[in-house]
Amino acid sequence: MQTTNEIVILSGKGGTGKTSISAAFASLSSNIVLADCDVDAANMHLIMQPENYVEEAFLTGYKAKVNHNDCILCGKCIDFCRFEAITEFQNRIIISESACDGCRVCEKICPTKAIAMFPNNLSKFFIGKFRYGNMVHARLAPGEDNSGKLVAYVKKKSRELVTESQILLIDGPPGIGCPVIASLSGANKVVLVTEPTISGISDLKRIIDLLKAYKGTIYLIINKFDINMDYSERIKQVAKIHNITVLGEIPYNRIFTDAMINCKSVTEFSPEHKISLLIKSFWTKLTSE
Template structure:
């Protein structure tokens, strides 16, 4: 099963034409102020770590964009004046592509909180495809909260970088994050040859396995821009993908449960 967790701009589906087998709303729970019950005690804005609630005179304001659905306000309100209510923030879609199951979630335009959608998607996959041996999760880039949510339960993480100063900078941050999460990981160098060897030297110094080096190729770029898979045209890419898969599986099997 392949799962696109880059819910703000999922693009794995550009390479597949599958049959839609399931679709459902992704929901986010947010508090809804009940003025008739509220005593204006002022506790709810104090317990919200995300500043999603404000007391303005005789009114309690809730900012759904800032809410992380932690339930603190609802659970601690002494008069139950902030019941949690569902809000549709996006869609989850499950496709069948030959023998591949492909799942993606997409946030509605204007939504800012990706974590809830990512968590819902992971829960759906864990329930429906529990018996599947290989589950690949396409994570959003960076080191922000959505990345943490996407990778925190992974058996192995593949970090994609480029041999440029910007690529090295982002890689060092990603490595630090994975080490804090205590996740085994390796690096794939994309567009190999466009820059210097600083990324390779960094990986060697930090004892980070380089799983593959994808060459900078116009042909690859043309195939990618046309929404085509590159491995059928490049035997060396197919070989690299096989090596990555074998390494990931062997590492995951050695890791403690």
């Protein structure tokens, strides 16, 4: 079901501290549903260490395989494969698993039905209990490129767990591609995490462009704001132009690294630290509006 308070944490680029802040937010609730939608490089489970009670294979598509006993080496599959996934080597048809897109054209045109499609289900999907509620996460198998579909599935299963009184907190993927759009869909609040660097500002502008059609409320956190004060001011100007609420600024501090080394969020590791108190104030504002 659709929750009344669905918050997605996004960043235009990797390395801004998005997952660290998501973990800190999750640790401030006694009963939350947490979704790790960064399926290409999922790492929230390393901090939250959920005890999984659901583990399923996820079908990302199909791959073609050839039965050499039935193959007559006519070469039609090679001619029709637009992905150049099929070659002939030493009188045998070879299909590259990494290049095959699973389009089924080769299966359809093979005169001897020597090519068949097999499910590609190496990716995994998990639901687990962690110390602050339920967590839904996934692992995209190496080389797979259907992460948008897997993100949509993670969100679907997350929503099934949410009650009206709960918050669904989503740690979204970096960038502006299909997985980001899938994680954003249906959320009523977005928090952008950025940093005062050239690439940070550039990628922030790109994700703001992506959000032009978004109808919910957009917030901004400037992480490591003190590494370049001029760029931090430029970021605040960008936010002002686009009517984005700046939740606040977080100074650079090794406390995030120390917390991760101990498999904890910063708000768990050192609750009274100035960084933790800052993040608590952001969370209070975010959940009260």
